[in-house]
Amino acid sequence: MTNFSELNISESTLRSLKRMGFEEATPIQEGTIKFALAGRDVLGQAQTGTGKTAAFGIPLIEKIDPKNPNIQALIIAPTRELAIQVSEELYKIGYDKRIKLLSVYGGQEIGRQIRALKNNPQIIVGTPGRIQDHINRRTLKLDGVQTLVLDEADEMLNMGFIDDINAILENVPKERQTLLFSATMPPAIQKIAQTFMNEPENVKIKSKEMTVENIEQFFVKAQEREKFDVLTRILNVHQPELAIIFGRTKRRVDELSQALSIRGYVAEGIHGDLSQAKRMSVLRQFKENKIDILVATDVAARGLDISGVTHVYNFDIPQDPESYVHRIGRTGRAGKSGLAVTFVTPREMGYLRIVEETTKKRMTPLRPPTESEALVGQQKVAMEKLIEIVQANDLNDYRILANELLEEHNAVDLVAAAIKSMTKEPDETPVTISEERPLPMRKERSSGGRGRSGDRGGRRDFGGRRDGGRGRREGGRREGASAGASRDGGSRRDGGRRDSGSRRRRKED
Ligand SMILES: Nc1ncnc2c1ncn2[C@@H]1O[C@H](COP(=O)(O)OP(=O)(O)OP(=O)(O)O)[C@@H](O)[C@H]1O
Numbered sequence: 001m002t003n004f005s006e007l008n009i010s011e012s013t014l015r016s017l018k019r020m021g022f023e024e025a026t027p028i029q030e031g032t033i034k035f036a037l038a039g040r041d042v043l044g045q046a047q048t049g050t051g052k053t054a055a056f057g058i059p060l061i062e063k064i065d066p067k068n069p070n071i072q073a074l075i076i077a078p079t080r081e082l083a084i085q086v087s088e089e090l091y092k093i094g095y096d097k098r099i100k101l102l103s104v105y106g107g108q109e110i111g112r113q114i115r116a117l118k119n120n121p122q123i124i125v126g127t128p129g130r131i132q133d134h135i136n137r138r139t140l141k142l143d144g145v146q147t148l149v150l151d152e153a154d155e156m157l158n159m160g161f162i163d164d165i166n167a168i169l170e171n172v173p174k175e176r177q178t179l180l181f182s183a184t185m186p187p188a189i190q191k192i193a194q195t196f197m198n199e200p201e202n203v204k205i206k207s208k209e210m211t212v213e214n215i216e217q218f219f220v221k222a223q224e225r226e227k228f229d230v231l232t233r234i235l236n237v238h239q240p241e242l243a244i245i246f247g248r249t250k251r252r253v254d255e256l257s258q259a260l261s262i263r264g265y266v267a268e269g270i271h272g273d274l275s276q277a278k279r280m281s282v283l284r285q286f287k288e289n290k291i292d293i294l295v296a297t298d299v300a301a302r303g304l305d306i307s308g309v310t311h312v313y314n315f316d317i318p319q320d321p322e323s324y325v326h327r328i329g330r331t332g333r334a335g336k337s338g339l340a341v342t343f344v345t346p347r348e349m350g351y352l353r354i355v356e357e358t359t360k361k362r363m364t365p366l367r368p369p370t371e372s373e374a375l376v377g378q379q380k381v382a383m384e385k386l387i388e389i390v391q392a393n394d395l396n397d398y399r400i401l402a403n404e405l406l407e408e409h410n411a412v413d414l415v416a417a418a419i420k421s422m423t424k425e426p427d428e429t430p431v432t433i434s435e436e437r438p439l440p441m442r443k444e445r446s447s448g449g450r451g452r453s454g455d456r457g458g459r460r461d462f463g464g465r466r467d468g469g470r471g472r473r474e475g476g477r478r479e480g481a482s483a484g485a486s487r488d489g490g491s492r493r494d495g496g497r498r499d500s501g502s503r504r505r506r507k508e509d
Pocket residue numbers: 021022023024025026029046047048049050051052053054182183302303304305329333334
């Protein structure tokens with residue numbers, strides 16, 4: 001590991017990094033900062049949670065001239081929450097330089113952004129749709145931009161944002177530095193990226209597997225209708241401190257978060273149909289541990305860095321291996337450990353194998369816990385709580401009562417009753433979880449691969465959908481579902497083949 005002081009970084013930035021608790025550069029930072037500082041274009045790929053933000057953030061901040069009032073850097077990110085997060089990290093890195101930063105994204109009053117833009121920010125972080133909106137309104141002048149960053153480049157490019165990106169690029173000087181980062185970089189995306197980059201330095205941090213080693217990965221085979229009960233039993237056994245449950249569609253997320261709340265879990269949902277205020281408040285509460293379980297569509301799959309996420313559950317297996325990598329990457333960040341469980345229906349096993357082939361990592365089968373195992377998990381928690389209370393030694397007001405009870409009852413019965421009253425016993429309250437259509441039997445990827453279950457004649461079983469069933473992502477209702485696409489959800493319209501570069505999604509507004 002290299003110390004930041006060996007990387008030719010200014011004193012003010014070094015001070016910021018120290019304040020942030022960054023001592024040594026992570027491999028992607030070590031690998032890219034020197035090229036980026038030298039003005040080279042960089043295509044950077046490294047596993048989730050390994051510090052790609054600072055890898056582009058540090059050289060970007062170094063390059064900003066605090067006396068120049070123009071916008072000097074533009075960072076584009078696929079979702080609003082990620083744009084906000086990236087701007088927060090850049091603010092911290094640039095703190096001592098007093099650099100002015102602004103994030104622009106859909107769902108926020110545009111007038112407010114226009115006023116803020118008049119304040120001469122030097123760095124803009126935004127989502128593609130809103131950036132373009134400002135360009136059209138002539139409220140964003142990008143001709144002074146020297147550095148352009150695409151965070152989660154593949155997500156934005158492979159989902160059809162290429163047109164938006166191209167439109168934005170027309171407003172950014174040709175003479176600029178371009179930096180592209182993601183944990184996944186399918187070859188087709190690399191190719192497209194090369195067209196608007198200038199002899200980029202390709203930095204890929206080598207690892208045996210695409211996913212982080214310190215995430216334990218499991219799968220549970222369950223029928224669609226059993227999934228929810230299996231999930232609650234697993235939650236009762238795992239007792240996650242902070243968990244994210246990913247669902248395939250917005251309706252799924254709404255139903256799941258409601259069902260979990262009914263059964264006594266502190267859960268909230270997040271997806272692209274919610275108001276921006278709601279999205280932000282849910283995320284804030286989750287970060288502050290006021291919510292234990294965040295139920296999300298893929299809107300929360302990319303880039304979000306929430307410390308302390310111990311468990312990720314894929315209630316629905318994702319359609320793309322890349323999505324899997326990013327989803328489970330919300331845990332096990334910055335060297336911490338994490339656990340991921342993916343639910344898979346028997347007929348979706350082919351997808352599981354494709355994920356495993358892509359990540360080069362096998363998932364361990366997890367036997368669904370029984371009711372009684374789940375109960376034991378809850379009883380353990382109750383006992384731990386009880387012991388904690390005893391150890392806190394704050395029982396003076398209760399001892400007299402305890403003695404009164406002991407005069408008439410047996411001590412073991414009393415303790416048993418205390419444990420029982422604190423145990424969350426099996427809850428059969430009815431909940432509504434509509435059945436999701438399973439993913440269609442999947443054809444093999446053109447890149448080759450073995451033993452996939454893509455040939456069991458599945459398509460006609462799925463309403464004759466001709467798009468290969470690739471539903472929309474990031475909160476999208478699956479293609480073919482009745483409800484319209486959300487504006488900001490970035491839904492795919494055509495769900496085209498993954499490597500055709502032809503996918504479309506609606507613009508982030
Ligand atoms: N050099 C460092 N030392 C210590 N912590 C670091 C360092 N660099 C980054 N971090 C921390 O690691 C965490 C993950 O960083 P970051 O969000 O940049 O990861 P990423 O590679 O962009 O992940 P993803 O692929 O999910 O977007 C953050 O909490 C960040 O503050």
